Amino acid sequence: MEEKKRRLDFIDMMKGVLIVLMVIGHTNSPYTSFIYLFHMGAFFIISGFLYNDSKYTIKSYIKKQIKGLLLPYFVVNILFLIFARIINKFLKMNVFFNIPTIKSFLLYSQRVDIGDATWFLLVLFYSSILSAILLKCKKKINLKYTILVLFFISVIINQNRILLPYMLDLSFYGTLYFLIGFIIKEYNIISRIDNNVYIFFISIGIMYYFFKISYIPISWAGRDFRMPFDIFICLSGTYLVYLFSKIMINLNLGIEQIKLLGRKSLSIMIFHFLGFRLCFYLLYNMGYVNLNQISTLILESKYPFWPLVIVFGLLISLVIDNMISLSNRAYLIILGRKIISESKFKRNIKIQMRYYSNNSILLLVIVLFIFNLWVLTKFNFFMFNDYSILKIIKYSSLKEILFNQSSSTGLIFLKFIYELFKLNYEYHHLILLFIHIMTSIGVYKLSKNLFESKKIAFYSGIIFGMWPISTMTFLSDSFILDLLVGFFSILILNIFIILENKSKKMKFLYSGLIIILYYLGLKSKETIIILPLILLIYEILKSIKYKKNKVSFLTIILNIITVLCLKMILSLKAANIIFDIKNSHHHTFKIINLIKNFCKYIILYFDINNSSFTYTKVSFISLFFILIIILFLLYYIFIKKENYRYQIIWIIGNIVVVLVPVLFNSEQYKLYLYLPSIFLSIIFAIFFENIIKIVKLKMKYDIFIVLVFLIIVNFFYGGRGFRDHWKHLSIRNYNSYKALEKLNISENSISNFYIDNVISEDNVFSHSSDSILKMLYGKNINVEINSKQNYDLTKEYMYLSYNNLNGDIKVKKYILPKIDSVSPNEIKKGVKFNLYNNKSVIIVEGSNILKNSKLVINNTELSDTVVAGKIMTAFLPNNFYDKTQILQLRIKNKYTNNVVYSEKKEIIVKD
Structure with a gap:
């Protein structure tokens, strides 16, 4: 057997x-x-x-x-x-x-x-x-x-x-x-x-x-x-x-x-092409493929999306298989086999429920992936307002970033993404979405290990993965620090829970892994310092329950590290941990601030009417949610005392929400709730599971719960308004990026950019006005925004105008290219020079040169012109120097609708 x-x-x-x-x-x-x-x-x-x-x-x-x-x-x-x-x-x-x-x-x-x-x-x-x-x-x-x-x-x-x-x-x-x-x-x-x-x-x-x-x-x-x-x-x-x-x-x-x-x-063999077609349709609607691709069976080789198509082919096939398996007879007719015997057919629903329960993670991944597909649109521009990080990533080597003590884990991570995908930001979003889904699976696993209930596990995973507070973290590379803190935290929590059943050798190895993950978390964002306290509280409460005085050595070590880290943060001497340690959000431990910010963060989490990043005003909808949940859970957890682990999660969840605002209490950003959302989603899942039990609501399929949250997120103003606002900003900055990219400037050929009419907030010049241009055209660029000084027109410059409505950028004054030197400036008749592949090469050094600039001699454009920064080269045909004459050399710059030329430079052909 x-x-x-x-x-x-x-x-x-x-x-x-x-x-x-x-x-x-x-x-x-x-x-x-x-x-x-x-x-x-x-x-x-x-x-x-x-x-x-x-x-x-x-x-x-x-x-x-x-x-x-x-x-x-x-x-x-x-x-x-x-x-x-x-x-x-x-x-x-x-x-x-x-x-x-x-x-x-x-x-x-x-x-x-x-x-x-x-x-x-x-x-x-x-x-x-x-x-x-x-x-x-x-x-x-x-x-x-x-x-x-x-x-x-x-x-x-x-x-x-x-x-x-x-x-x-x-x-x-x-x-x-x-x-x-x-x-x-x-x-x-x-x-x-x-x-x-x-x-x-x-x-x-x-x-x-x-x-x-x-x-x-x-x-x-x-x-x-x-x-x-x-x-x-x-x-x-x-x-x-x-x-x-x-x-x-x-x-x-x-x-x-x-x-x-x-x-x-x-x-999979039968249905994977259907999954492909769905993927092509979504890619077309997001602007990544042309209309012809929708009606094509296989992805055209010019598109790099084959890994995504594979995922769709497999997942859609499995989803269809699960749907067909709801009926034993349908499964037999369509797929030629039975999922259960005829004698058990009458109990099909119960068996199917067990079947779906065993595939909860698969269902979780599919729902979260499909629900968050809107993030992968090409208009969701990846660094929507802060390009300073990308500037560092582009002009620093991997070695410099890895061995720089001030480099955050997020910066190192983004460097790897940049090396893999450059500025193909669709892949950036896909990686961030993948991390978020993995964190959601981690929430599912944590809940399952704590409560041994797949229902609570599934609810908590789906709430965390779909709730508006969580979904913003993978919208932009800028939020990588919050995303990684959540990811490292959930890994630590899951490993810590399973440590009890491991041998001494394995405990030692896993403890080492937890310390490494905690260090990486500290190098991401300091909100993770609450994690050792969570583990300490968990062990204390568990010891009280079982009347055992036991706190693990690992927990003690982690808390010692936390105390030292917290001491550095409070003394503002922790610049070697992360970049933003000295930002204005760090305040004191005043009790009034703790209470005020705790209330604001709780309201912000449940305020599904709030479409902004921050707390705005008290919402009666959120207050109603909070009141109902708190009263119910206080009764069910502390009066009925059905499960002591509910009490632990309730206490830890509240402590986390209290302590996170300690570090960030000047503004209530939703991003800072990513880590607390892990515990809030579990508390919310406990509420749902017990409500269903009490009212005896016959929720036969987990998908109904999913639909409830889809409706909440999609149709309430908060979720819809936030997406619309984000898309507006992203499209505007996408247009700006594409307009700057179309300038086609040769790297380091133009040093000065003057940009007028920049009024709107959250544009591509926010935070660091020169970062995006340096990222595109060289690190020695100087950028002046809305400068009232007279422009120095004797220098290499480009004068641009910004459209605050749609983010478009146009050249306001077309600059003339300039020839600084020519090699050779004299040519002997019929004698070849600067040979390359037995052809004569003319070399020009200049400024204000575009990538598509051309050399023009005697009104003839040299089509094989090559531009490398300030250097231009081209093969000079023999007929230009086979007789005595004076050649008129110019540089031609072609803009979208205009062509400008440099002043002429003479090259003498003599006997």
């Missing part, structure tokens, strides 16, 4: 790995051509490996395959036909082209493009039936000769390009690999080659040779084969996937997640 379970584990792992590879291969990723070498053949090999010829008669096996493969093929494709027509009509655009009729599908197997991957079901049906028939006759025929015959038939079909209806021609290839899989199991070949180093290196060598040295394109759907090399390549690739799966199982790395994908491989 154990052996059978182990075998099924590695099969699920292999299927999981292969289905992910298939999805990657369909995204036009850089790895597509490699994956196509073996992935489809591997699926047929696994199918053959799983076949049990003694379990079925031919009749029963055909019946099983009709239900499991043929029925889903027809049902899914007919549903896709109907779905495609409805979507095209509803959206009033051609999301799907050339939609066939049901008749043409049935007669000619014409499918909607999102159903293209279902060809595998049809071919596997033929191959499995043909293989079953051959295997039933294996006593009468030699299986090895049968495989040889199938091989020659496949070669003949491939060489003569024979195409049979309903893809029957592919059944011979499929049967060949199916039988190979059966032979591998029948003769126990795996045990013979399991740890064979020679087979490993041979497989590596084959894959490397046919991918890197002599590439062979293989495509099942395109009938592109290269027999017999295909077989060796496929076997090598399948063996390497097997070894990878085995290693993952031995290391226990992500095996449950990969096995889940393996068990859902049929759903």
Whole structure:
């Protein structure tokens, strides 16, 4: 039994790995051509490996395959036909082209493009039936000769390009690999080659040779084969996937997640193209892809979004699988299998609830990702008002930032993001969103470990992930410090909770990890100093409950570090910890300030009418929320005393909200509530869970709770108003950035910028007026904003005007380029000079040069002009110096609507 379970584990792992590879291969990723070498053949090999010829008669096996493969093929494709027509009509655009009729599908197997991957079901049906028939006759025929015959038939079909209806021609290839899989199991070949180093290196060598040295394109759907090399390549690739799966199982790395994908491989194969199409539609609406991409099956290679498309393909497939599984009968018809036996069908709802509960994290990730997709719009400009950090990141090396004692963790993190993605800020947002979702999962795990309730865990994770206080932290790179503090804190809390059940050795290792995470948190933002106090309170309250005087050595160490850090903060000598330690928000421990700010922060958290960053005025809606929640929880937690851990969270949550404003009590910024939101969301989740119990509200699905919060966030003025305000600012600054980028100035060629009419707040020149221009065009730039002084027009300058409504920036006065020196300034007739590739090169040093500037000689533009800062070079054609003359050299600057020239510089061509 154990052996059978182990075998099924590695099969699920292999299927999981292969289905992910298939999805990657369909995204036009850089790895597509490699994956196509073996992935489809591997699926047929696994199918053959799983076949049990003694379990079925031919009749029963055909019946099983009709239900499991043929029925889903027809049902899914007919549903896709109907779905495609409805979507095209509803959206009033051609999301799907050339939609066939049901008749043409049935007669000619014409499918909607999102159903293209279902060809595998049809071919596997033929191959499995043909293989079953051959295997039933294996006593009468030699299986090895049968495989040889199938091989020659496949070669003949491939060489003569024979195409049979309903893809029957592919059944011979499929049967060949199916039988190979059966032979591998029948003769126990795996045990013979399991740890064979020679087979490993041979497989590596084959894959490397046919991918890197002599590439062979293989495509099942395109009938592109290269027999017999295909077989060796496929076997090598399948063996390497097997070894990878085995290693993952031995290391226990992500095996449950990969096995889940393996068990859902049929759903992913069928529905991943639908996930792709949804992703393309969202990318189009955010302005990242053109209209043609929506109706295209695979992402065009010019777009770099294939990792996002992979995520969508997998997640949407799993969501659809979960939706279909609500009905046992629907699952049987659409996907060809039962999720529960008929005897348990009447208890389907309860079983499904348990099923969904086990997939709470997946549901949490999907909801949070989809809900926060608006953040990824291209107009959500990534450093919406503070570009000083990016200036540091661009002009400091990684070594300088890493070994600078004053560098925050956030600065180091942003440096890595910049090195990876430069100014492609969409990826910046994606990384920040990923951290927020991971923190939300951490909140889920913490609640689950504390209360052993998946309901409370799910509620707290979804509240934290979707509540307006939290969602702003991943809007901009500027907020990375708050985001990282929340991330490090939730990691520390989760590790600390599980320490009790670890061995001494593991406790020591985990304690070291917690100290490192705490240090990284301190290097992010000092609000994390409340964390050791939280751990101390947790241990004290727990000791009181169990009447044990025990505070861990780790907690003592962390609190000592906190006291030392707090002492530095209060003495304002902590500039070596983080950059903003001396900001104006740090005040004193006055009791009146604590009480006042505690009230304001609590109101700010629950004030869903508040669309601004800060506390504005008392909202009766928020006061009502607060009053109801406080009264209920005080009664339920301290009078009924149902769960002592509720009391702990209540006390800790209040202390956190009190202490955070100690450090920031001049303004009540929502960002400072990111860390307290962890505990407030858990308290709120406890409230929800117990309200449902008391009123006996039959909330059958967690999704209903999610919908409640979606409505709150989307339709109340606060959430809607905040998004609209943010988008307005971001679009304005996006326009400014693009306008400055279009100036096309060569780096360091212009030193002075004069910008007029900058009135609005939160523009690209806020905080540090020269940062954005230095980031774009060189670190030696001087910027004057609304200067009343007379401009020094003798220097290199550019005079710009800012539009406060839409953020556009226009050149107010077009500057003339200037030639400082020319090499050579005299040319001997017919004699080549400054040779490069045996061509004469003219070199010009100047100023006020744009990236698209051109050198012009005697009114002829030199098209091969190269600009590098203040230096311009171009090849000079022979006809310009084959006779005695004076050449007139100028620099041409082309702006959007204007062309200006420098003064002429003469070059003499003499005998």
